[in-house]
Amino acid sequence: MDLSERQLQILQAIINDYVENAEPVGSRSIAKKYDLGVSPATIRNEMSDLEEMGYLTHPHTSAGRVPSDKAYRLYVNNLMKKKNLSARDKRLINERLQASRDEFDQTIRHAAELLSEITHLTSFALTPATNEETISFIRLLPVDERTLILMIVGESGNVTNTTLRLKVPYTQEMLDVLSKNMTVTYKGRTLDDVLRSHIIEDVGSDIEAMSAAMDALRGNVMPSFIRTLEDMLNVNLYMEGMTNIFNLPEYSSIDRARDFMQLFAQKDWFTQKMLQRGDGVVVTIGDENAKMKDCTLITATYHVDGKLVGKIGVIGPTRMKYDEVTAIMEYLTNNLSESFRLTGSSDSEQPGADDGSHEDDK
Amino acid sequence: MDLSERQLQILQAIINDYVENAEPVGSRSIAKKYDLGVSPATIRNEMSDLEEMGYLTHPHTSAGRVPSDKAYRLYVNNLMKKKNLSARDKRLINERLQASRDEFDQTIRHAAELLSEITHLTSFALTPATNEETISFIRLLPVDERTLILMIVGESGNVTNTTLRLKVPYTQEMLDVLSKNMTVTYKGRTLDDVLRSHIIEDVGSDIEAMSAAMDALRGNVMPSFIRTLEDMLNVNLYMEGMTNIFNLPEYSSIDRARDFMQLFAQKDWFTQKMLQRGDGVVVTIGDENAKMKDCTLITATYHVDGKLVGKIGVIGPTRMKYDEVTAIMEYLTNNLSESFRLTGSSDSEQPGADDGSHEDDK
DNA sequence: TGTTAGCACTCACTCATTAAGAGTGCTAAT
DNA sequence: ATTAGCACTCTTAATGAGTGAGTGCTAACA
Numbered sequence: 001m002d003l004s005e006r007q008l009q010i011l012q013a014i015i016n017d018y019v020e021n022a023e024p025v026g027s028r029s030i031a032k033k034y035d036l037g038v039s040p041a042t043i044r045n046e047m048s049d050l051e052e053m054g055y056l057t058h059p060h061t062s063a064g065r066v067p068s069d070k071a072y073r074l075y076v077n078n079l080m081k082k083k084n085l086s087a088r089d090k091r092l093i094n095e096r097l098q099a100s101r102d103e104f105d106q107t108i109r110h111a112a113e114l115l116s117e118i119t120h121l122t123s124f125a126l127t128p129a130t131n132e133e134t135i136s137f138i139r140l141l142p143v144d145e146r147t148l149i150l151m152i153v154g155e156s157g158n159v160t161n162t163t164l165r166l167k168v169p170y171t172q173e174m175l176d177v178l179s180k181n182m183t184v185t186y187k188g189r190t191l192d193d194v195l196r197s198h199i200i201e202d203v204g205s206d207i208e209a210m211s212a213a214m215d216a217l218r219g220n221v222m223p224s225f226i227r228t229l230e231d232m233l234n235v236n237l238y239m240e241g242m243t244n245i246f247n248l249p250e251y252s253s254i255d256r257a258r259d260f261m262q263l264f265a266q267k268d269w270f271t272q273k274m275l276q277r278g279d280g281v282v283v284t285i286g287d288e289n290a291k292m293k294d295c296t297l298i299t300a301t302y303h304v305d306g307k308l309v310g311k312i313g314v315i316g317p318t319r320m321k322y323d324e325v326t327a328i329m330e331y332l333t334n335n336l337s338e339s340f341r342l343t344g345s346s347d348s349e350q351p352g353a354d355d356g357s358h359e360d361d362k
Numbered sequence: 363m364d365l366s367e368r369q370l371q372i373l374q375a376i377i378n379d380y381v382e383n384a385e386p387v388g389s390r391s392i393a394k395k396y397d398l399g400v401s402p403a404t405i406r407n408e409m410s411d412l413e414e415m416g417y418l419t420h421p422h423t424s425a426g427r428v429p430s431d432k433a434y435r436l437y438v439n440n441l442m443k444k445k446n447l448s449a450r451d452k453r454l455i456n457e458r459l460q461a462s463r464d465e466f467d468q469t470i471r472h473a474a475e476l477l478s479e480i481t482h483l484t485s486f487a488l489t490p491a492t493n494e495e496t497i498s499f500i501r502l503l504p505v506d507e508r509t510l511i512l513m514i515v516g517e518s519g520n521v522t523n524t525t526l527r528l529k530v531p532y533t534q535e536m537l538d539v540l541s542k543n544m545t546v547t548y549k550g551r552t553l554d555d556v557l558r559s560h561i562i563e564d565v566g567s568d569i570e571a572m573s574a575a576m577d578a579l580r581g582n583v584m585p586s587f588i589r590t591l592e593d594m595l596n597v598n599l600y601m602e603g604m605t606n607i608f609n610l611p612e613y614s615s616i617d618r619a620r621d622f623m624q625l626f627a628q629k630d631w632f633t634q635k636m637l638q639r640g641d642g643v644v645v646t647i648g649d650e651n652a653k654m655k656d657c658t659l660i661t662a663t664y665h666v667d668g669k670l671v672g673k674i675g676v677i678g679p680t681r682m683k684y685d686e687v688t689a690i691m692e693y694l695t696n697n698l699s700e701s702f703r704l705t706g707s708s709d710s711e712q713p714g715a716d717d718g719s720h721e722d723d724k
Numbered sequence: 725t726g727t728t729a730g731c732a733c734t735c736a737c738t739c740a741t742t743a744a745g746a747g748t749g750c751t752a753a754t
Numbered sequence: 755a756t757t758a759g760c761a762c763t764c765t766t767a768a769t770g771a772g773t774g775a776g777t778g779c780t781a782a783c784a
Binding site: 024026027028040041044045047048058061062063064 | 745746747748749
Binding site for chain 2: 136139141143147149151153157159161163241242243246252253254257258261262265
């Protein structure tokens, strides 16, 4: 049961209006603002049909219509036109993202900040999942007689370290041997793989001719090694612009605001949810989000070295400017991926720097 | 103009009652609940005097009295009795804090989490300020032909690193020389000191006989070195239990809640404010906090290796259980400091493990 | 002189009533 | 098929009475 051209126009108009004003929209105001060449009465009839089909709802009998999740879904899939970023937003992204390109977590956090600033919504960013990261080398560095630093370096420049205090003394030579030994054993394997295999069999026992002292050192180091690997797998979540939602009428009731805020108190749960989402720009609307029933979630992925994948996203009410937000996120993630192509390089060309070609500043 | 014994009793009673119920307290209910041996009329007279002296306020003529900031101040300074932690809270702290003692930031964050859980308020924790941290050694590690890792290690086991990509190739030997050279130059100096001196004079130019290649390498590394030092100085702020305030009647209006939340959106500002506060348990009430006029802020300090100083704190309405919260924070920070005496050791005795001696579980 | 009982008065809060306004849904005319 | 007209519904804001908690004052009391 397809929608007629006119019905689509009306639906589009209602969505536009509602996204703008956050108030149920009536037939008369549609007729006035959008020049559809029909009277309010006709529009009323169409609206009634649209409601029957589930695209609109009625807060109460004598109120205007409000788009349903289904309507937004239709809009996003079929009606929405690709929007060009305003020159201002492009400039903002280009400038602000460039500034902090060498510190990884910093950059991600900045990106989230920027995103919430531009969209006026709550945003978040996840550092890349490193399951697939492979180990490059392992190093043990002396600090004092009993303290040393364990350092694990991944192929993509990821570095994690722990300071550990031993119960047994060690020599520089012992550290060198163990470092080399561990590097030989684990080099080229993914973190996931190493962790899994370590649980099953006590890897590394293939090393022959180990002195008692070395054995003791090894016994001291291995638990830390495992813990550090686990630490390396951890993904960081940054949230920005939470208070933005206080400006939106849908969160003017304290209960709604509380519910919203509490979603993010469970950072771990939220992180898991986000990691499960698909690649590219993904939009889930209202009911499509198990919890968060009256939110829309838009996520997008960025790449590091074309391999590791991180996520960035915004959360807001289902009433949002889908065209703008998706456009921003696409641009932003492209930009991020480009920045992370060569970690730490600082003189590559800025991607998508086609400023001034199209312009539609608000 | 001192307060009479009876006035103090009445003030104390009003504070107790108000802290409990968050509602203006009237003369009659005081007379009934607290056995002061005087009639409501007498209490009314005293209350009137207390109001004149600025210890109480009137929301409106026909309402009960509410303690003023001045009253809370008096209470904290003179009236409040040291409270013993409930056995339950002690156990909670001992157990939960022990679990994650080797990862620094983790532990701090856990402590904040715990604090907000026990107090039902919003809490935060700052990692230690490292201005006074001294450099132990600097290491440069090769990753591939053009990529290397710069690692700075502080005396207290603090480690920070960056991955940097060079424009010039290098050899292992060059790295060794430069590492050693930098270590010799900076070892034993504080981060602050190094950063300051580096701005004034280009340190390290005293090194003679440097080849052109070494010079280039050095030129590539130094900016990262400075940036990494700055990074090392950065203090991390963790906030927990923000949504707890939604359960408090003082934040039942959306505006109050918004204002509260927005305080923490400016993380940098907040961090600065907190760093400026004194050592030990510090309580600032209402107006004493420039912004945050109707909050009370309680902070306490913990130590790392008896030297570096970090902060932990709670924020809530001026109406709070000062005795309990300060007791908890004292216990918690002692515990933390003890945990951090030997970073990374995992078999020291648990401090303050005198469970069961006093008990007043709620 | 300090304490207390009594009482008038104030003010917030609740609840019901009313009126206004926006918008629908139906019907009949075009 | 479209539209004008109109009754009907429901929300929202404003008004006002009634209620109750609590004060402040005064006069009596020990």
